[in-house]
Amino acid sequence: MGETGGPRAPRGRPRSERARAAVLAAATELLVAGGVQAVTMEAIAARARVSKSTVYKWWPTRGHVMLDSLAHVTGDPPAGPAAGASLADALAAEAGALVRVFRDTAAGPLVADLAAAAQADPGIRSALDERWVRPRRAACARLLHDAVARGELRPDTDVAAALDQLFAPVYHRLLFGHAPLAEDLAATLVRQLLDGLGGDRVRSDEDR
Structure with missing residues (x-):
């Protein structure tokens, strides 16, 4: 109780929110330092100084913790396509954001590691x-559905x-490294995709 007899105002974040943030931070640190194999529910709980039951309260598997912790690595999600953008430009914005995350942040090798581990871990x-x-x-x-309707x-x-045609080449380059995740990759993939799907009916703003 406070001096006036009323309840004390809460200070900082609620305890459960602090614990959740600690778990995500711990998973991120383990993942970046030791890869997928270093991230177990036991290791996460120990590093975050919480019980395993606390971790399981929010995440059913270590995979779900790791995927949520990737937000700590990638930062805020990029802004979506600009209002009124053409189909080509909107798709290129989405695919380009993925290219840049893989190329410019630690998420690239981490997602590659997770994809490999996923083959044996449901x-x-x-x-x-x-x-x-x-x-x-x-x-x-x-x-794409909206473009079909129009x-x-x-x-x-x-x-x-x-x-699959749009995203698979990005993941292929990430996993095998046979070619760079170049800045113009997204625009190239979108152009080739839409040439097949729409022909002359689809153009980016730059082509108009």
Whole structure:
């Protein structure tokens, strides 16, 4: 109670929020320092100075903790496409953001490490799909579905296959390193994708 007899005002963040932040920070430190193999629920709990049950309260697997901790590495998400942007420019903005995250931050090698570990760890595979892959595909899927509805793309466009065509080369370059994640990669991928899907009906702002 305070001097006036009323309840004390809370100071700082609630205890549960502080514990959650400590877990994410611990997972990030372990992941950056030792890779996927260093990140276990036991190691996370010990480094964050919380119980394992506290970690499991928010995350079902270590994969989910690691994927959420990537936000500490990548920073704030980039702004979406500008209002009124053409389909080509909007897709290039989304794909370009992924290229830059892989090329310019520690997330690149970490995602590559997670992708390799996912082949033998269902928890990591599920988390990678749920927290990393699907949100990025969903943003571009909306753009493609809207373009089909407007008549910019053929009505028989296979959106799932189109998304594979857009993103797969980025992951391929990340995983195998046979070619650089160049600044113009996203624009090139989008141009080739839309040439096949829409032909002359689709143009970026620069082409108009």
